[in-house]
Amino acid sequence: MALDKTEVEKIAHLARLHISESEAEEVTTRITDILTLIDQMQSVDTEAVEPLAHPLDVVQRLRVDEVTEENQRDTLQQLAPASEDGLYLVPKVLD
Amino acid sequence: MEWETVIGLEVHVSLSTKSKLFSGSSTEFGAEPNTQANIFDCALPGTLPVFNEEALRMAVRFGVAIGAEIGKRSVFDRKNYFYPDLPKGYQVTQLDFPTVGKGALTVTLADGSEKVIGVTRAHIEENAGKSLHEEFHGMSGIDLNRAGEPLLEIVSEPEITSAEEAVAYLKKLHTIIRYLDISDAIMAQGSMRCDVNVSIRPKGETELGTRTEIKNINSFRFVEKAIYSEVERQQEILEDGGRIIQETRRYNADKDITTSMRSKEVANDYRYFPEPDLLPVVIDDEYIAAVKAQLPELPDARKARFMDEYALSNYDAGVLVSSREMAEYYEIVASKSGDSKLAANWVSQDLLGMLNKNNLEITDSPIQAERLATLIARIKDSTISGKIAKTVFEAMITEASDVDAIIEAKGLKQVTDSGEIEKLVLEVIENNPAQVQQYKDGKEQVIGFLVGQCMQLSKGKANPGQVNELLREKMQ
Amino acid sequence: MINSTVAEISAALAAGDISSVEITQAYLDRIAALNGDLNAFITVCEDSALQQAKAADDARANGDDSPLLGIPLAHKDIFCTKDVLTTCGSRMLHNFVSPYNATVVELFNSAGTVLLGKTNMDEFAMGSSNETSYFGDVKNPWNTECVPGGSSGGSAAAVAADLCAMATGTDTGGSIRQPAAFCGVTGFKPSYGRVSRWGMIAFASSLDQAGPITKSAEDAALMLNVMSGLDKKDSTSIDRPVEDFTASLNQPLKGLRIGVPKQHFAEGLSAEVEQAVRDALAEYEKLGAIIKEVDLTNSHLSVSAYYVVAPAEASANLSRFDGVRYGYRCEDPVDLEDMYKRTRSEGFGEEVKRRIMIGTYALSAGFYDAYYRKAQKIRRLIKDDFDRAFEEVDVIIGPTSPHTAFKLGSKSDPVSMYLEDIYTIAVNLAGLPAASIPVGVANGMPMGMQIIGKYFDEAKILNVAHQFQQHTDWHKQKSSAIAAANGEA
Known part of the structure; x- marks a missing residue:
């Protein structure tokens, strides 16, 4: 499947990536090449095949409902690019 | 033209587990920002989810209470979108295989009639954190304490046809959830939230009209008012020959109107796929039977019993079972006073009136059930008249001493000499x-x-x- | 002694011939001498390594005789290590000092190993040549003009150049086995679920698995003994008893049924690699094994399916890198969207962005069924192929990579790079265990042979690998430069 630049821009926006004008063409070509590789799988009929999400047929373990964690705010906020009064700061959120 | 309204409700309920859905962080309300957000909740690289068994049990408990199909194999999915209060960049939810499938609720309307409203599904998902918009040099602050708390999203069928039915459905849902003790379900605190889907169509039409979604309404009254105002808006547009735009709206209570919200993403494309860090959740009949066996008496059953055992009217019984705490309170008063009808009147009128006036929950009532029972017993044994009893009742609100002592001290004893x-x-x-x-x-x-x-x-x-x-x- | 195996160093430590501090210092000196050329390490933990070595020597004096006590190792920089920089080869995490340990790290710490440092890798493990690292290319110790393979190229190069006794790696589509083959060392990818993924920065959750990179199969067994086992913090970790993987290393191979997939000996395989693997198969026949051809009908679809599943999972796994809570944030964002887009565009390299784009596209509205769901179906077909083959054979053997290590910068288009993993990817899609061991040297570069086993049959693979290494010495071969550095002729 070939992609055009508008689609590439749409995907980039969904993924929150910025693609400059100068990159757009190459990115489009590369992704189109990869999609061609991927499309090889379309040659096989898989109508009756169950999708496989996990290699092993195992089920989810459950965790006992206990509080096991302590306050780690100071440690974790040392990693933050911007924080104040215990909050992570980001450019204004508009909704 | 005559119009009919079609409403579907999506109700988010915070499940009252001690720890979060996928981490061992506390869910206690009101903590300092980010003190209940561990490395998983902050989505540090390399961290992984482990599912809280109590969240599963609570969801199944709700499912069996409304007679729903229970998903014996439920699957978590990732719903992808970027938002600062969503640390992983995706919300873990259940898309195709929810824990609770089709079920139904019976609601009683003002005219005494009953209506069955279908529940499409109820799925388990994570809550997001909070964005605080106070001024931080023009920035927003993010608090992740709430991120990862377990939610049950209960989706109704589009079978609700009026604001009254919507509120009756919500109240019934609220009652059941409280009986099940799976959530505080306090709308004002956000532990119960409601999104309303509204559309209208010419009466008799079978196709649904274009709907709008009113997000995050936080009281029963606002749900009612928001529906009225949105239906009116849609009618005006359609009658003027316009069309309804499918969009998300917000209810502005001050102006009593709904307004369009700028959508979070221009075109939402959530790119759902099965969450690979979690495996399918599998439960068997035995598990479901055990949850069922532990169900408390539910409001409908209790109401029938009250009518039968205490000879109450449909209406009185309905009022008394509308909250689990009130029903329990009533049962104490009825049995200790020896007069179930008098008890019903006192609880549903005097007591409830007093609580409403003082903005109190029944669990915080200054008059405990045992004291009210004694008061009624004193009417029965002619120590005081019904009229004097009202005076004693007033005194009981502020005085903690026992009923007889109040009667004695105030010299209210009936003169029979x-x-x-x-x-x-x-x-x-x-x-x-x-x-x-x-x-x-x-x-x-x-x-x-x-x-x-x-x-x-x-x-x-x-x-x-x-x-x-x-x-x-x-x-x- | 730095060119010795873990088993040999362990014996020397136990005998008191050498102390952990001495061997640790020897490796640190070696790193100081060679890492400038090889760029195998992103971070070297000189001070803490010597402290840990001292502690190990003290523990030994107090009677501790754990097999890996005091052995110096390196962790791939994908494992979170408390108080140590953990970059995942990315600018996005160039400043990320992890506040916690990965379970694998925790297990090695408990076993008393000494952490020399964190090894270089393809950014977020996305690559087959180690050229996508933000911290520069790793050079192949056999020929510094060649790539070491990827994504665990730093670990493979470090083991090959005797910069450490052993190293951890991770393998999503071949990222342990292919660099092991290119660098002439032993690499092992365990069954999916065998080793905890907690603290291992996720690339593709349903494919990622950690494993050892060592100088011998026996060393791999020693490492697996420490790494494996249930971890309740990882829901996909399997609750299955962990055997002593060294116990069956010496089982005779008489009657062993080896499957040879015809699809792995087809067009594209270089003559010298084919010859080396065929010679190895002949060696196995001498040891009493029976060779049978097996049919992995759908193996040609594995690369296609993989490049949907892995990028799709990665596109979501990498959404958390948003500049809010840790890691890189762009300068002076004008608004929220600008912060997201510039942070992610400046913080991620080209290959990572490309895969995020592919994954986002494959999951987007209208394409899910044609891509993601289709790939999951192909995944089942591939697993079924293996299940059928394993009804007839005990292990499957073929080449790890079609050829020897290629020149740095020689593969500029992504598709040709993706095809590098043609023999290894199917194993990840099926979740099977597999090793790569050295099987020969051609034109001065080592070659690898892949041994694939049944689910949780790690011990059998190790047995098969160890027996080969008992009868051949390909795993002991060093490049002339490294041999010279070791003071050998």
Whole structure:
């Protein structure tokens, strides 16, 4: 499947990536090449095949409902690019 | 043109587990920002989710309570979108295989009629954190304490046709959730939130009209008002020949209108796919049976029992079971006072009136069930009259001492000493010769006035039956 | 002694011939001498390594005789290590000092190993040549003009150049086995679920698995003994008893049924690699094994399916890198969207962005069924192929990579790079265990042979690998430069 630049821009926006004008063409070509590789799988009929999400047929373990964690705010906020009064700061959120 | 309204509700309920859905962080309400957000909740690289068994049990508990199909194999999915209060950049939810499938609720409407409203599904998902918009040099602050708390999203069928039905459905849902003890379900605190999907169509039309979604309404009353205002808006547009745009709207309570929200993403494309860090959740019949066996008596069953066991009217029983705490309170009053009907009146009128006036929950009532039962018992054994009982009740709100002590201290005990009553009667006869003469002339109804005079003289304490009897005797 | 195996160093430590501090210092000196050329390490933990070595020597003096006590190792920089920089080869995490340990790290710490440092890798493990690292290319110790393979190229190069006794790696589509083959060392990818993924920065959750990179199969067994086992913090970790993987290393191979997939000996395989693997198969026959051809019918679809599943999972796994809570944030964002887009565009390299784009596209509205769901179906077909083959054979053997290590910068288009993993990817899609061991040297570069086993049959693979290494010495071969550095002729 070939992609055009508008689609590439749409995907980039969904993924929150910025693609400059100068990159757009190459990115489009590369992704189109990869999609061609991927499309090889379309040659096989898989109508009756169950999708496989996990290699092993195992089920989810459950965790006992206990509080096991302590306050780690100071440690974790040392990693933050911007924080104040215990909050992570980001450019204004508009909704 | 005549229109009909079609409403579907999506209700988010915070499940009251001790720890989060996928981490061991506390879910306690009101903590300092980010003190209940561990490395998983902050989505540090390399961290992984492990599912909280209590969240599963609570969801199944809700499912069996509404007679729903239970998903024996539920699958978590990732819903992808960017938002600063969503640390992983995706929300873990259940898309195709929810834990709770189709079920139904029966609601009672104002005219006493009942309606069954279908529940499409209820799925388990993570809550997001909070964005705080106070000024931080033009920035927003993010608090992740709430991120990862377990939610149950309950989706109704689009079978609700009025604001009244919507509120009845919500109240019923609220009651059941409280009976099940799976959530505080306090709308004002956000532990129960409601999104309303509204569309209208010409009466008789079978196709659904274009719907709008009103997000995050936080009280029953606002749900009602938001629906009225949105239906009105849609009608005006359609009647003017316009079309409804499918969009998300917000209810502005001050202006009583709904307004369009700028959508989080221009075109939402959530790119759902099965969450590879979690495996399918599998439960068997035995598990479901065990949850069922532990269900408490639910509101509908309790209401039927109250009507049967306590000889209550449909209405009274309905009011009393509308909250689990009130039903439990009532049962204590009814059994300890020995008069279930009197108990019903006192609980549903006097007590409830007092609580509403003081903005109190029944669990915080200054008058405990045992005290109210004693008060009613004192009416029954003629220690006080029903009227004096109201005075005692008022006193009980502010005084913690026991009922008998209040009656004693205030001298409210009914006067039944015939000597005392005779004194009152003779005094009234002496002071009202004209009325006495009228009575003697056959004007029977004058007796009411004379009894009233005696009661007034006794400050309400005289036993009205005895007064009546003695008056007639003395006037013969 | 730095060119010795873990088993040999362990014996020397136990005998008191050498102390952990001495061997640790020897490796640190070696790193100081060679890492400038090889760029195998992103971070070297000189001070803490010597402290840990001292502690190990003290523990030994107090009677501790754990097999890996005091052995110096390196962790791939994808494992979170408390108080140590953990970059995942990315600018996005160039400043990320992890506040916690990965379970694998925790397990090695408990076993008393000494952490020399964190090894270079393809950014977020996305690559087959180690050229996508933000911290520069790793050079192949056999020929510094060649790539070491990827994504665990730093670990493979470090083991090959004797910069450490052993190293951890991770393998999503071949990222342990292919660099092991290119660098002439032993690499092992365990069954999916065998080793905890907690603290291992996720690339593709349903494919990622950690494993050892060592100088011998026996060393791999020693490492697996420590790494494996249930971890309740990882829901996909399997609750299955962990055997002593060294116990069956010496089982005779008589009657062993080896499957040879015809699809792995087809067009594209270089003559010298084919010859080396065929010679190895002949060696196995001498040891009593029976060779049978097996048919992995759908193996040609594995690369296609993989490049949907892995990028799709990665596109979501990498959404958390948003500049809010840790890691890189762009300068002076004008608004929220600008912060997201510039942070992610400046913080991620080209290959990572490309895969995020592919994954986002494959999951987007209208394409899910044609891509993601289709790939999951192909995944089942591939697993079924293996299940059928394993009804007839005990292990499957073929080449790890079609050829020897290629020149740095020689593969500029992504598709040709993706095809590098043609023999290894199917194993990840099926979740099977597999090793790569050295099987020969051609034109001065080593070659690898892949041994694939049944689910949780790690011990059998190790047995098969160890027996080969008992009868051949390809795993002991060093490049002339490294041999010279070791003071050998």
